[in-house]
Amino acid sequence: AQKVTQAQTEISVVEKEDVTLDCVYETRDTTYYLFWYKQPPSGELVFLIRRNSFDEQNEISGRYSWNFQKSTSSFNFTITASQVVDSAVYFCALSSGGSNYKLTFGKGTLLTVNP
Amino acid sequence: KAGVTQTPRYLIKTRGQQVTLSCSPISGHRSVSWYQQTPGQGLQFLFEYFSETQRNKGNFPGRFSGRQFSNSRSEMNVSTLELGDSALYLCASSGGDQETQYFGPGTRLLVL
Numbered sequence: 001a002q003k004v005t006q007a008q009t010e011i012s013v014v015e016k017e018d019v020t021l022d023c024v025y026e027t028r029d030t031t032y033y034l035f036w037y038k039q040p041p042s043g044e045l046v047f048l049i050r051r052n053s054f055d056e057q058n059e060i061s062g063r064y065s066w067n068f069q070k071s072t073s074s075f076n077f078t079i080t081a082s083q084v085v086d087s088a089v090y091f092c093a094l095s096s097g098g099s100n101y102k103l104t105f106g107k108g109t110l111l112t113v114n115p
Numbered sequence: 116k117a118g119v120t121q122t123p124r125y126l127i128k129t130r131g132q133q134v135t136l137s138c139s140p141i142s143g144h145r146s147v148s149w150y151q152q153t154p155g156q157g158l159q160f161l162f163e164y165f166s167e168t169q170r171n172k173g174n175f176p177g178r179f180s181g182r183q184f185s186n187s188r189s190e191m192n193v194s195t196l197e198l199g200d201s202a203l204y205l206c207a208s209s210g211g212d213q214e215t216q217y218f219g220p221g222t223r224l225l226v227l
Contacts, residue, residue, distance in 0.1 A: 035215070043203055045218035091158065099212045101146050102171050105158040 002027045004094050006106035013082055014114050021077045021109045023092030029053075032096035034068065034075045035103065039089040051075065082113045117142065119208050119219035127225045133194040136222045140187050140208030147189040148216060149181060152203040161204075164189050193224075201226045 003026040013019045025034065036048040049059060051068050059066050063080045079086055089110050093103040120139045128134050140147050149161040160173040164183035181191040187208075193200055203223050207216035 037218070042220065043205075043223070044220040045205060045207075047215055047217055050215050093158075099171075100214060100216060101148050101163045101165070101209060101212060102160050102173075103148075103150075103158075103216065104160075107157045 002029075002094055002096060002104045004092050004104055004106035006090075006092055006109050008109045009107070010110045010112070012112045012114065015084060016081050017113075018078060018080050019082050019111065019113075021079075021090050021092075021111065023075045023077065023106060025073050025075065025092070025094045027094060027096045029096035032094060033100055035093040035095070036066065036075075036077050037091045037093060039091060039108070041088075045091065048077075079111075082111075084113050084115055087111060087113045119206060119217055121204075121206050121219040121222050123222060124220065125223050125225075127227065128196050129227050130196055130198060132196050133192060134196060134224060135190055135192045136204055136206075136224075138189045138191075138206030138208075138219060140189070140206075141210075141217060144208035144210050144217075145187050146209045146211065146214075146216075147183060147187065148207045148209075149189070149191050150205045150207065151175075152205060152221075153199075153201075158205070161191065196226045198226050200224065 005024045032053045034051045037045040065078045067076045089108045091108045092106045122137045146165045148163040152158045162172040167183045178194045183189045203221045205221045207218045209216045
């Protein structure tokens with residue numbers, strides 16, 4: 001069985017602070033994909049990043065960075081110099097078995113960035 | 116390229132009724148997946164269609180069904196609505212099994 005755990009239910013920071021959202025996953029498959037999605041109040045899930053299990057290289061995109069560590073089954077997401085527009089619910093998700101059409105999501109982390 | 120569209124955006128129904136939700140995928144995408152999002156259970160996979168065939172189904176009762184048309188548009192139907200069916204229903208499309216799913220804005224269903 002697959003499982004994604006986002007232990008942080010809610011995080012509140014002040015603008016310009018750095019914040020890290022944690023994600024721990026469980027799967028028996030050797031081939032899998034990890035994702036992060038952002039859900040603003042409007043409800044739509046916005047794709048942020050995808051990593052496959054064979055690529056542990058960290059990635060940076062502007063103020064966003066992701067740290068993938070297979071040894072600890074973690075795929076953490078850091079926002080540098082947070083902004084009010086970053087306020088949203090962030091979901092970590094996992095797919096495996098070679099098919100990305102069925103995602104297992106974590107419970108999400110509500111990030112509130114205060115001015 | 117237009118994104119995934121879902122209609123209607125909001126629905127209010129009463130217990131016992133049935134409802135049909137529609138999803139139009141990104142042009143060229145043949146896979147459509149449906150998810151239910153509730154505060155208690157979070158995001159849960161309902162089913163996925165590819166080329167008009169259901170390939171996988173989540174752990175939901177038979178009241179939840181779907182179909183896909185030749186143009187890849189998909190519909191999901193919930194019969195005999197229960198209060199617990201109140202949720203945000205999200206549809207996602209992808210260009211293939213190894214590709215990323217892109218989500219629509221969702222349909223908010225309220226069952227009274």
